[in-house]
Amino acid sequence: MHRSRLAGFMIDCRTDDLDTAAEFWSRALGYPAGEPEDGKYIKLGTPDGEPYIEVQKVGHASRIHLDIESDDVEAEVRRLEKLGATRVEAVRTWVVMEAPDGQRFCVTRHGHKYFDETANRWNEEGEQQ
Amino acid sequence: MHRSRLAGFMIDCRTDDLDTAAEFWSRALGYPAGEPEDGKYIKLGTPDGEPYIEVQKVGHASRIHLDIESDDVEAEVRRLEKLGATRVEAVRTWVVMEAPDGQRFCVTRHGHKYFDETANRWNEEGEQQ
Numbered sequence: 001m002h003r004s005r006l007a008g009f010m011i012d013c014r015t016d017d018l019d020t021a022a023e024f025w026s027r028a029l030g031y032p033a034g035e036p037e038d039g040k041y042i043k044l045g046t047p048d049g050e051p052y053i054e055v056q057k058v059g060h061a062s063r064i065h066l067d068i069e070s071d072d073v074e075a076e077v078r079r080l081e082k083l084g085a086t087r088v089e090a091v092r093t094w095v096v097m098e099a100p101d102g103q104r105f106c107v108t109r110h111g112h113k114y115f116d117e118t119a120n121r122w123n124e125e126g127e128q129q
Numbered sequence: 130m131h132r133s134r135l136a137g138f139m140i141d142c143r144t145d146d147l148d149t150a151a152e153f154w155s156r157a158l159g160y161p162a163g164e165p166e167d168g169k170y171i172k173l174g175t176p177d178g179e180p181y182i183e184v185q186k187v188g189h190a191s192r193i194h195l196d197i198e199s200d201d202v203e204a205e206v207r208r209l210e211k212l213g214a215t216r217v218e219a220v221r222t223w224v225v226m227e228a229p230d231g232q233r234f235c236v237t238r239h240g241h242k243y244f245d246e247t248a249n250r251w252n253e254e255g256e257q258q
Contacts, residue, residue, distance in 0.1 A: 004159070005158075005159065006158045006159075006160075006182075009138060009193070009195075011232065013230040013232075014230055014231065015230050020229075021229070021230055024212055024213055024214075024228060024229055024230075025228070027212050027255075028197065028209055028212060028214070028228070029134075029135045029197065030133070030134065030135075030249030030257065031135075047247075050179050050180070051179070051180070053135075061231070062228070062230040062231040062232050063192055063193070063232060064138070064192070064193040064194065064195060064232060065193065066138075066193060068157065068158065080157055083153055083156050083157060084153055085153075085157070099153060099154070099157070099191070100149075100150070100153055101142040101143055101144050101150055101153075101191040102143065102190070102191035103140065103142075103191050103192060103193060118176075120159030126156075128159060
């Protein structure tokens with residue numbers, strides 16, 4: 001048995017100016033911008049318990065992608081492969097995947113405040129428990 | 130004065146098979162899939178009050194985009210233009226826009242259950258009230 005849930009959405013911005021990108025999305029959505037992390041990420045202050053929204057400086061084309069978090073990244077990747085997603089690459093602690101219709105998304109280590117109460121539970125066959 | 134807030138995220142799928150696309154995202158995220166609307170949209174059952182997630186059949190490349198909802202779409206579009214976004218096209222009741230770094234997003238009529246309690250308020254100058 002392992003667990004997973006939607007963690008949040010990353011707004012990938014192809015830019016050299018992370019602060020300006022985060023300022024736009026902060027003002028557009030009305031959520032305060034946090035401090036930069038690793039010079040690449042700025043988290044927006046979404047309501048407690050809701051999926052996170054982070055602005056990320058990237059080198060590829062701008063887009064939005066989502067993150068699924070799990071207490072067992074490898075088991076979650078295998079579950080998603082059985083659903084038709086493909087593994088693109090492993091990066092540090094997360095795995096980049098591609099959905100059947102082409103959207104990229106990531107499987108990350110769990111960190112949600114309410115993960116224990118809200119995560120989905122999956123058995124070895126990928127059935128929801 | 131007008132109001133706006135993040136409404137939700139649309140998972141745009143370039144596919145002829147909306148049901149299969151929605152089935153993948155439903156099982157990936159662990160949210161039940163609803164019934165198709167207009168043959169183009171299937172809503173996933175996200176927790177009460179959280180931004181919606183809908184799977185949409187599209188003709189362009191697959192991606193994720195976000196929707197901002199407002200009680201005055203035109204005033205919200207003008208506010209976002211002042212922040213650096215550009216107007217792409219008006220479609221029925223909503224307006225497609227492009228963020229400074231290139232992501233497409235939509236400004237739609239408000240419909241969130243808790244819009245009155247949770248929307249941001251903006252004055253004529255786009256300052257938060």
